[in-house]
Amino acid sequence: MAGRTKTIAFANNKGGSGKTTTCANTGYSLSTLGKRVLLVDGDMQLNLSLSFFSEERVLEFAAGEKNLYNAIRGEKDLTDYVVHTSYENLDLIPSSTLMSGIEYELFTKWQREMILSRGLEKIKESGGYDYILIDSPPTLGGWVMNILCASDYVILPVEASPWGLFGVANLFEFLENVKRIAPSLELLGVVITKLDARKNYGKQTMEVLKDFEQVTVFDTVIRVDSEIEWAQDNSRPVMVHKRSARSAGEFLELAKEVDKNVRRSR
Numbered sequence: 001m002a003g004r005t006k007t008i009a010f011a012n013n014k015g016g017s018g019k020t021t022t023c024a025n026t027g028y029s030l031s032t033l034g035k036r037v038l039l040v041d042g043d044m045q046l047n048l049s050l051s052f053f054s055e056e057r058v059l060e061f062a063a064g065e066k067n068l069y070n071a072i073r074g075e076k077d078l079t080d081y082v083v084h085t086s087y088e089n090l091d092l093i094p095s096s097t098l099m100s101g102i103e104y105e106l107f108t109k110w111q112r113e114m115i116l117s118r119g120l121e122k123i124k125e126s127g128g129y130d131y132i133l134i135d136s137p138p139t140l141g142g143w144v145m146n147i148l149c150a151s152d153y154v155i156l157p158v159e160a161s162p163w164g165l166f167g168v169a170n171l172f173e174f175l176e177n178v179k180r181i182a183p184s185l186e187l188l189g190v191v192i193t194k195l196d197a198r199k200n201y202g203k204q205t206m207e208v209l210k211d212f213e214q215v216t217v218f219d220t221v222i223r224v225d226s227e228i229e230w231a232q233d234n235s236r237p238v239m240v241h242k243r244s245a246r247s248a249g250e251f252l253e254l255a256k257e258v259d260k261n262v263r264r265s266r
């Protein structure tokens, strides 16, 4: 394998900004490009797990031993928590609804910002993956701090809507704080999601983002596509659900851009 495993967090404290959808579909697209990908569901909503497994399986993972909550609580090596999806080159560490209590669990632990990072160490050392993609909940606490401290890069999905950028300044401030603990963390870019081409908010969103210095905005924009919801309803990536869907092509382009930007920053 050329180069070591790169870890990318998808984060934004704004709910519904497209974190999970972008993480799942970029991950799948990277796997179709021949990259070996591990997805980590860091959210109690279990949405990333539901993107690839039926509700029944996801609830089984959540109620059983093999989920991220138990791993973090027990400060375990995450190797044993990996499950294979039905797609080649694509694995997942499932979440649990108990993740809602993770902040409390973290509170008493030694070097509590680094528990996820330590848990992923062996997986990274093994070189079995080109990319680890981590989906975050819409919060900015100790757990998201863990996710960011375990990552080389962060991608911010921002919804092209009037409130999409609200709070983004807080997020940048949070990232600066994280960088004091994890100085190598790099903002790979902002991806504009859920753009409705009939509206003008998209342009406005772009313009506001330009005012933030040193922020890369991905050229690929993810437009609103109702096929995404049908795909999620069937626990499938949109490309598997409907190869000709507009968003399927957009996510593939985004994956190429992500890979290109990572290579460039090495």
Ligand SMILES: Nc1ncnc2c1ncn2[C@@H]1O[C@H](COP(=O)(O)OP(=O)(O)OP(=O)(O)O)[C@@H](O)[C@H]1O
Pocket: 014, 015, 016, 017, 018, 019, 020, 021, 022, 043, 045, 047, 136, 137, 138, 193, 194, 195, 222, 223, 224, 225, 226, 228, 229, 232, 247
């Ligand atoms: N491009 C799109 N077109 C249409 N619907 C979309 C698109 N992207 C996401 N959605 C829908 O918008 C909703 C929010 O998306 P998603 O769950 O990916 O956001 P999120 O940031 O992960 O949310 P949360 O903060 O709750 O974790 C979902 O119902 C999803 O199906």
Ligand SMILES: [Mg+2]
Pocket: 019, 020, 021, 043, 045, 047, 135, 136, 137
């Ligand atoms: Mg989500």
